[in-house]
Amino acid sequence: MTPVDLSTTVLHAVRRAVREDALRAPVPARVRVERTRPGGRGDYASAVALQLAGPAGLAAREVAEILRDRLAGAPGVAGVEITGPGFLNFTLDAATGAAAHRALVHRVREQGERYGYGDALAGQRLLLVHAREVRAAVTADAVRRLLAAQGADVCVGCDGEPDPDWARLGVRTEASDDQAENPIRPVPAGDTAAGLLTRLGPDAARWGLLRAAGHDRAPLGNELIAQTEANALFRVRYAHARARAVVREAARLGVAVAASGEDIDATGAAGLLALLDAHPAVLAGAARHRAPDRLARHLDAVAAAFFDFHDAAPPLPVGDEKPSAAHRSRTALAEAAGTVLAGGLSLLGVSAPEHL
Structure with a gap:
């Protein structure tokens, strides 16, 4: 069971309790x-009972007991314990968890860089209209990509004459009159496309314009081109390049990528697996809220989790170590991480080099 699966299972328990009139509270969206913190109980925990206690007019522990009764025997959940004022703590069934990890990694590898694409917005025709300003133009372009990845038919229009330099940032304008109009109005960048391209180049300029939320000013200093760990763009692209290098080196050493039926060694990989599992929901949310910054932050988190996994459980044999099933599964997970990073960067209009 993945974190998304568990979240859905708990949400179903809330709905059931409301339907049965055991709980009188609005059902959350x-x-x-979250992963249980060190010293905590079980594998995951949720504060949903504390969230519902006020609206339900009940003590949080009483709400937790109502939900625990409806979670007993749920597929993939080995046990539910209540701690503190009303936290639900979940212990997952190991066999079910292993199957979910296998399915997740196989799904990413099978769908490739289109992993997370969907059809939730199929049939919608949208026109994104932005000001004649570089950040608005790049944001509208990224939102167009995100919406299209969810099945929408999207065009982008500008309030004025488009800047010819926007094309060098990957922006295209193709207005249509028969679509629902959606304004895109982030805080202006305070610079021109030509100026940003001269200082930063297209990739760093796009990342800098998109990484901050639209209502915040976008930091556009030379730190965006620094080859250091402090630069989020460098971290994400370096993680992608490192993941690709793992797969190449594995092939050179004769380490085959795990087949779809093989277990995935989750040593040091819980955070990475959770983020890969959440990727489709992140894409859908970024599209729905017209917020490419959500995807940028998610990619940064995936990169950090990849390095944590890489350090905790090296994917490749070290020294005289013989290749094993664990190495095959770790190589498959590294490949999946690289795929998600490449696909996410592509949706932001940023390149994902194989080498850095």
Whole structure:
């Protein structure tokens, strides 16, 4: 069971409790589950009972007990314990978790860089209209890509004459009169496309324009081209390049990537697996809220989790170590991480080099 699966399972329990009139509270849009902190109980925890206690007019522990009763025997959940004021703590079934990890990695490898694409917006025809300003133009272009990845038919229009230099940033304008109009109005960049291209180049300029939320000013200093760990763009692209290098080196050493039926060694990989599993929801949310910054932050988190996994469980044999099933599965996970990073960068209009 993945974190998204668990969140859905708990949400179903909330709906059931409301339907049965055991709980009188509005059903939340989603339930947040998190890895249990060191010293905690079980594999995951949720504060949903504390969230519902006020509206339900009940103590949080009483709400937690109502939900625990409806989670008993849920597929993939080995046990549910209540701790503190009303936290739900979940212990997952190991066999179910292993199957979910296998399915997740296989799904990413099978779908490639289109992993996370969907048809939730199929049939919608949208026109994104932005000001004659470089950040608005790049943001509208990224939102167009995100919406199209969810099945929408999208065009982009400008309030004035498009700047010819926008094309060098990957922006295209193709207005249509028969589509619902959606304004894109981020805080202006305070610079021109020509100026940003001269200082930063297209990739760093796009990342800098998109990484901050639209209501915040976008930092566009030379730190965006620094080859250092402090630069989020460098971290993401370096993680992608490193993941690709793992796959290349594995092939050279004769380490085959794990087949779809093989277990995935989750040593040091819980955070990475959770983020890969959440990727489709992140893409859908970024499209729905017209917020490419959500995807940029998600990619940064995937990169950090990849390095944590890489350090905790090296994917390749070290020294005289013989290749094993664990190495095959870790190589498959590295490949999946690289695929998600490449696909996400592509949706932001940023290149993903194989070498850095």
